[in-house]
Amino acid sequence: MMTTKKLWIGIAVLLLFVPLGVILPRLFGAEGAWGEWGLDGIRNLTGFVPEGMKRLAGIWKPPLPGYGVPGQSAGLCEASVGYVLTGIIGVCITAGLMYVLTKLLLKKNGS
Amino acid sequence: MHIPDGYLGPATYGSMFAMAVPFWAIASWKLNRTLKAKQAPYLALGAAFSFVIMMFNIPVLGGTSGHATGATLIAILIGPWAAIISVSVALFIQALLFGDGGITALGANCFNMAIVGGLSGYGVYRLLAAGSDVKSKRRWIAAAVAGYISLNASALITAVQFGLQPMLERSPDGIPLYAPFPLSIALPAMALEHLFLFGFIEALVTALVVQYFQKNDPDMLA
Numbered sequence A: 001m002m003t004t005k006k007l008w009i010g011i012a013v014l015l016l017f018v019p020l021g022v023i024l025p026r027l028f029g030a031e032g033a034w035g036e037w038g039l040d041g042i043r044n045l046t047g048f049v050p051e052g053m054k055r056l057a058g059i060w061k062p063p064l065p066g067y068g069v070p071g072q073s074a075g076l077c078e079a080s081v082g083y084v085l086t087g088i089i090g091v092c093i094t095a096g097l098m099y100v101l102t103k104l105l106l107k108k109n110g111s
Numbered sequence B: 001m002h003i004p005d006g007y008l009g010p011a012t013y014g015s016m017f018a019m020a021v022p023f024w025a026i027a028s029w030k031l032n033r034t035l036k037a038k039q040a041p042y043l044a045l046g047a048a049f050s051f052v053i054m055m056f057n058i059p060v061l062g063g064t065s066g067h068a069t070g071a072t073l074i075a076i077l078i079g080p081w082a083a084i085i086s087v088s089v090a091l092f093i094q095a096l097l098f099g100d101g102g103i104t105a106l107g108a109n110c111f112n113m114a115i116v117g118g119l120s121g122y123g124v125y126r127l128l129a130a131g132s133d134v135k136s137k138r139r140w141i142a143a144a145v146a147g148y149i150s151l152n153a154s155a156l157i158t159a160v161q162f163g164l165q166p167m168l169e170r171s172p173d174g175i176p177l178y179a180p181f182p183l184s185i186a187l188p189a190m191a192l193e194h195l196f197l198f199g200f201i202e203a204l205v206t207a208l209v210v211q212y213f214q215k216n217d218p219d220m221l222a
Helices: A003-018 A021-027 A040-045 A051-056 A075-107 B010-034 B037-055 B070-079 B080-098 B106-129 B137-168 B184-218
Strands: B058-060 B063-064
Touching: A003 B037, A003 B184, A021 A075, A021 B058, A075 B010, A075 B037, A075 B080, B010 B063, B010 B070, B010 B080, B010 B106, B010 B137, B037 B070, B037 B080, B058 B184, B063 B184, B070 B080, B070 B106, B070 B137, B070 B184, B080 B137, B106 B137, B137 B184
Parallel strands: none
Antiparallel strands: B058 B063
C-alpha cells in the first residue's frame, strides 16, 4: 500500500493550512464553537457562572492550552505559527500513541 | 463540538464514560481479531487526520465556529471499529495536551464524535453504497450523505447532553450547576449550524477523500 507516504504528505499539507482555523473565525468575528465558552464567556452570556462549572472548569491544566505556544502574543501571525506548531506536535503524539496501540491490538493471544 | 470540563455534571459525564467503555472494548476486541499488519499504518493516519481536520474551525453566522471530525471517512476506509479507536485517540490527545474538550467530558466527546459519528456514518454509507461499483458515483455520494448524517447525529446527541443539564443538575432553588442552557436553546443552536453548514463540510471532506481513493487506491474501498 504505497499510498501511506502520499497520505502523510497530505497530512503535512493540511497542517500548513491549519492557520485558516484561526484566521477565518477572526476574519468573521466569530468566537469558538457553541458550548465551548470559558468561564468569562458564560458570565457574559448568562450573567453568572454555574457552581459546578466553576469547580470543574479548571480541573485539568493542559500543557499547551488553546493550541498556543506559551508566551505567544495574541497577534494573528504568532497565533497562526503557534497553531501550526501545536498542530505538528499534536499530530506526532496522536500518531505515535495510535501506533503504539496498534502494536498492542495486533498481538494475538497465545501466538 | 468538544464539550469542555464543567458543562456536564457527574450524572451525565459518568454515564457517558460508562457508555463509551463497552464500545472501546468491542472495537479493541474486533481489531485484535481482524486487523492485519498491513492495515496498521492506516490507524495512525486516521487518528492524525482526525486530529488535524478538527483544527479547521469554520465560522458560522451568529458568531460561533465549528469543525468536521473525519469519523465517517475513517470508518469508510478502515472500518467503524478502527474509526472509533483512532478518533478517540485524537480526542484524548486534544483534551490532555491542549484542553480542547474536557477530561471529565472525554467519555461524552468520544461517544458523540468517535462512536456515534463512526458507527452512524459507516451504517449510512454501507446502506447507500450497497452493491455499487467501487469507482462509481454512487459511492462518493453515499460517503457525502453518510458524513452529513453522521456529523448531525453527533451534534444532536451533544446538544441533548448540554440541554439536559439544567434539568438534571441544579441547586435546590433550581439554578443550573453546569451547562445553563436548556434543550430549547441548545438543540436549535447546535442542530441548525450543523444542518446548514458543518454537515456539508464533513460531507465535502468525506466525498473528496473517497474520490481520491477511488482514483488512486480503490482497493481501500473494497
